[in-house]
Amino acid sequence: xxxxxxxxxxxxxxxxxxxxxxxxxxxxxxxxxxxxxxxxxxxxxxxxxxxxxxxxxxxxxxxxxxxxxxxxxxxxxxxxxxxxxxxxxxxxxxxxxxxxxxxxxxxxxxxxxxxxxxxxxxxxxxxxxxxxxxxxxxxxxxxxxxxxxxxxxxxxxxxxxxxxxxxxxxxxxxxxxxxxxxxxxxxxxxxxxxxxxxxxxxxxxxxxxxxxxxxxxxxxxxxxxxxxxxxxxxxxxxxxxxxxxxxxxxxxxxxxxxxxxxxxxxxxxxxxxxxxxxxxxxxxxxxxxxxxxxxxxxxxxxxxxxxxxxxxxxxxxxxxxxxxxxxxxxxxxxxxxxxxxxxxxxxxxxxxxxxxxxxxxxxxxxxxxxxxxxxxxxxxxxxxxxxxxxxxxxxxxxxxxxxxxxxxxxxxxxxxxxxxxxxxxxxxxxxxxxxxxx
Numbered sequence: 001x002x003x004x005x006x007x008x009x010x011x012x013x014x015x016x017x018x019x020x021x022x023x024x025x026x027x028x029x030x031x032x033x034x035x036x037x038x039x040x041x042x043x044x045x046x047x048x049x050x051x052x053x054x055x056x057x058x059x060x061x062x063x064x065x066x067x068x069x070x071x072x073x074x075x076x077x078x079x080x081x082x083x084x085x086x087x088x089x090x091x092x093x094x095x096x097x098x099x100x101x102x103x104x105x106x107x108x109x110x111x112x113x114x115x116x117x118x119x120x121x122x123x124x125x126x127x128x129x130x131x132x133x134x135x136x137x138x139x140x141x142x143x144x145x146x147x148x149x150x151x152x153x154x155x156x157x158x159x160x161x162x163x164x165x166x167x168x169x170x171x172x173x174x175x176x177x178x179x180x181x182x183x184x185x186x187x188x189x190x191x192x193x194x195x196x197x198x199x200x201x202x203x204x205x206x207x208x209x210x211x212x213x214x215x216x217x218x219x220x221x222x223x224x225x226x227x228x229x230x231x232x233x234x235x236x237x238x239x240x241x242x243x244x245x246x247x248x249x250x251x252x253x254x255x256x257x258x259x260x261x262x263x264x265x266x267x268x269x270x271x272x273x274x275x276x277x278x279x280x281x282x283x284x285x286x287x288x289x290x291x292x293x294x295x296x297x298x299x300x301x302x303x304x305x306x307x308x309x310x311x312x313x314x315x316x317x318x319x320x321x322x323x324x325x326x327x328x329x330x331x332x333x334x335x336x337x338x339x340x341x342x343x344x345x346x347x348x349x350x351x352x353x354x355x356x357x358x359x360x361x362x363x364x365x366x367x368x369x370x371x372x373x374x375x376x377x378x379x380x381x382x383x384x385x386x387x388x389x390x391x392x393x394x395x396x397x398x399x400x401x402x403x404x405x406x407x408x409x410x411x412x413x414x415x416x417x418x419x420x421x422x423x424x425x426x427x428x429x430x431x432x433x434x435x436x437x438x
Contacts, residue, residue, distance in 0.1 A: 001034050001390065002036075003034055003036055003105075003109065004107070005026060005037070006110040006117075007022045007038070007039075007111050008041050008088050009022070009040075009111075010022055010038055010040040010042075010057070017307070020308050021192065024193040025386070026038055027195050028195055028379055028383055029383060029386070030054030030055050032383045036054060036056065037057075037058060037105065038056070038057045038058065039058050041060050041061065041092070067086075067090050070087075071087050078148065078149070079149065081154075082153050085116050086116070086119070089117070090119055092110075092120060093120055096120060096125050097125065100125060106390070107129065107390040107394060108129070109130075111131060113133050113136060113158065115136070115153070115156075123401050126397075127166045128166050130167075130168050132175055135162075136155060136158060137158055138305070142221045142302065144253035159183065162179060166396045166397045170187040171192035171327075172192075173189060173327075174326075174330065175305040176188075191376065192308070193382050194308075194311050194382070197288065202317040206295075206363040209242075210357070211241070211244060212244070212296045212297065212321075213246070213290055213294035214298050215245075215312075216245075216301075218248065218278070219250040220254055221303050221304070222247075222302075223299075223300030224245070224260055225252075225255070225346075226300050226302070227346075228276060229350075231271060231350075232268060235270075235275055237354070240275075241353060242275050242276075243298070245278050248280055249261040264276065288316070292316045297313035297320050298322075298349075298353075299320065299323060299326045300323050301323050301325045301343065302323070302344055304328070306327040307322075310328035311328060311373055314331070314369035314372065315373040316370070317367060317370040319356060319362045319369060320365070321338070321339045321349065321352045321356070322339070323341050323342065323344075323345075323349070324340060324341070331372055331376060337372045338365055338368075339352045339356070339365070
């Protein structure tokens with residue numbers, strides 16, 4: 001099967017779950033004999049050095065940038081990122097129309113996040129599987145109040161792609177249930193791709209320095225405030241625990257915080273730099289080493305569609321504390337292969353950290369957690385589930401081509417953009433998903 005993975009996030013971008021997902025998936029599919037083309041975008045002059053046998057990477061830097069410059073002149077102030085998403089979608093669409101048939105591409109897997117996906121859903125293009133990684137609309141709901149014009153447009157395009165794709169997938173039951181209740185369409189559960197970097201790399205000692213690790217952007221939905229409050233409780237109780245947080249500083253609009261870093265430095269001066277150790281960025285290999293060396297890992301998310309750092313830690317044998325707000329929590333049974341705590345509960349999180357002072361428990365949970373990942377993320381299982389989803393998309397696509405109730409949703413709007421569109425057209429487009437779902 002020739003599979004095209006169309007994603008706006010791919011190396012040199014390395015600090016997000018979507019990029020990690022498609023690096024792992026491309027490798028696994030290629031390892032199992034499938035032809036893989038990664039179709040991506042990026043700023044001109046920033047080429048990726050990422051390569052893998054059997055994987056072709058097509059980066060549409062110039063076509064996307066050219067479309068973006070044309071589109072942004074027609075958009076209102078503050079809509080640049082929306083123009084960028086649409087330009088990327090149009091560039092991918094043009095490339096597929098020009099190359100999909102002659103390259104015998106069987107299916108396209110793409111991303112709902114940020115609204116480029118609906119431009120790839122066409123009867124005359126290959127079948128499309130849209131994977132739900134966590135939409136812009138979901139993120140904004142969980143992080144801030146209100147909705148800007150840019151967000152309304154992007155959120156509408158995201159929902160449109162989920163409603164119209166030949167097949168829709170989620171890799172956590174939590175996210176699948178969320179979209180089923182919202183859109184009335186049940187996404188297919190597909191195990192997230194994960195390729196062990198080296199199965200020989202695992203934790204060899206469970207002696208403690210009493211140091212935990214969190215990897216992720218430092219914002220409210222990743223659970224930073226609950227984590228620091230839990231750490232404060234532990235220190236007040238006399239526990240000399242340290243938490244190392246690796247991830248960029250961000251704002252927290254719901255709490256009216258412009259910089260989480262500045263807020264924590266002012267609010268918890270006795271913790272910052274002593275018990276709470278922050279690093280803005282580490283390369284992937286150094287991050288993996290930090291996860292291996294930590295006594296325990298924490299995923300304290302208020303909400304997360306999955307959180308790949310959970311399986312990264314578990315695969316190394318590092319015991320994990322995870323909140324019920326994280327999609328990856330379905331993998332853990334409390335006190336069997338990890339510790340599961342309610343989301344937004346700093347006291348429960350503090351209690352879990354204290355429970356893991358027990359070295360025997362750390363070792364048992366770490367080894368059981370690793371065994372879970374080896375079982376649930378077996379390469380053959382992951383590839384088989386993805387191929388089944390692709391075949392489902394192909395079957396529905398064949399039916400849609402036979403029953404031409406609507407050959408193209410986006411074509412009328414693409415034609416308008418090509419003829420020098422105006423913002424009024426985009427405002428009308430934003431209302432389409434609600435009409436389609438009503």
